[in-house]
Amino acid sequence: MLIVSLSCTLTLSANAQANYLKITEYRVYFGWAKRFLQDWMVLRRFENAGRQYMMLVNPQTLETRIDEPKDYQIKPMTMEEARSFFKSTPYQRALSKAEKQSVMTQDAGIEMGMPKESGISLTADLCPSHRPLDKKIFTDIFSEFQKVEKPAPIALSITGIWMRQHPGDLEWLKQMERKGEIYITWINHSFNHRVSKTLPLKENFLLEPGTDINYEVLETEKAMLKNGLLPSVFFRFPGLVSDQQLVNRITDFGLIPIGTDAWLAKGQQPQAGSIVLIHGNGNEPVGVNDFIDLLRSKTRAIAQKQWLLYDLRESVDDEFESAN
Structure with missing residues (x-):
């Protein structure tokens, strides 16, 4: 906890360099997403220059990221369903x-x-x-x-x-x-x-x-x-x-x-x-x-x-x- 973790640094380099200058259809969107055995909670969906993106949070570490949905398993949920699904995580607590x-x-x-x-x-x-x-x-x-x-x-x-x-x-x-x-x-x-x-x-x-x-x-x-x-x-x-x-x-x-x-x-x-x-x-x-x-x-x-x-x-x- 004392030093910023490697995962934080990697997320920074992967996401913070991008400038999304043509954002459209930016909206609240909740759901479960999975990639490489890691569960994420989806918070937002939007388009940029014709491509689909989502903002996700790792419910264990509170790390956020922007990514394209094509590489994830995704299940849309209501906010209530998502909070119940992730209820035992540090994020929901x-x-x-x-x-x-x-x-x-x-x-x-x-x-x-x-x-x-x-x-x-x-x-x-x-x-x-x-x-x-x-x-x-x-x-x-x-x-x-x-x-x-x-x-x-x-x-x-x-x-x-x-x-x-x-x-x-x-x-x-x-x-x-x-x-x-x-x-x-x-x-x-x-x-x-x-x-x-x-x-x-x-x-x-x-x-x-x-x-x-x-x-x-x-x-x-x-x-x-x-x-x-x-x-x-x-x-x-x-x-x-x-x-x-x-x-x-x-x-x-x-x-x-x-x-x-x-x-x-x-x-x-x-x-x-x-x-x-x-x-x-x-x-x-x-x-x-x-x-x-x-x-x-x-x-x-x-x-x-x-x-x-x-x-x-x-x-x-x-x-x-x-x-x-």
Whole structure:
């Protein structure tokens, strides 16, 4: 769990290089698929330049991939049938846990992994912003971890608007990943990330009346694919604001809501296994500086492999494997 696995790296090289620029008929589609004795759950189907594709998740590892259906055995299912079929897997247990932790208006979803050693899962949100990417986060991560953990894993919650406004910054991140300096898990953070300074939380962000949740989720995934990014099975609510109905809408897409127990800019201190939240869009210098200070305070522990970054997927997966 400490180092990104070989299977993750192979999936990255096979999928993240492709840019699907002519996507049509992109839709939610559930089912069972099998290839080389491996069971997968189908989440999406779409066409690109006249060819059929599907997005799948490995329910044991939470690994996603884009592939053509022609090489798989496939059985279409409803969402209920698929969840029942895969009910004993870490993926389905994570979906169920996220639904049970959705009673709060803020910070619903999984807030903490379960690492085998001391360390955290780092998540950085890329909300719409006129400011450039805060690159110091990523260069400092690489500098601290290059001798003990390369590539260093980070999960980025990305919005469609940010991708549209910051193509240069997005290419810089992809270049860091191509160089093997960091490994990115891409989290869906909605397309527009609307927010009002006057509306109460129960009517704000994705709870704003008239919000088209299908657009917010699926258009973000399409934008990821068009930009050569591989969507994960994770979703982070804008503002960490949701309600029970909205959480269930997200899990109906097959996505796992991810919260945080350590939003650094709010003074929340990370513990072993924390899912840490900072903003990398230039809007939260306090949180960024706090994380850099945290890195510096852990220099010796990092060098001794006693404090590491965890791949979010493997951290969540490990929690449910341990529970089982």
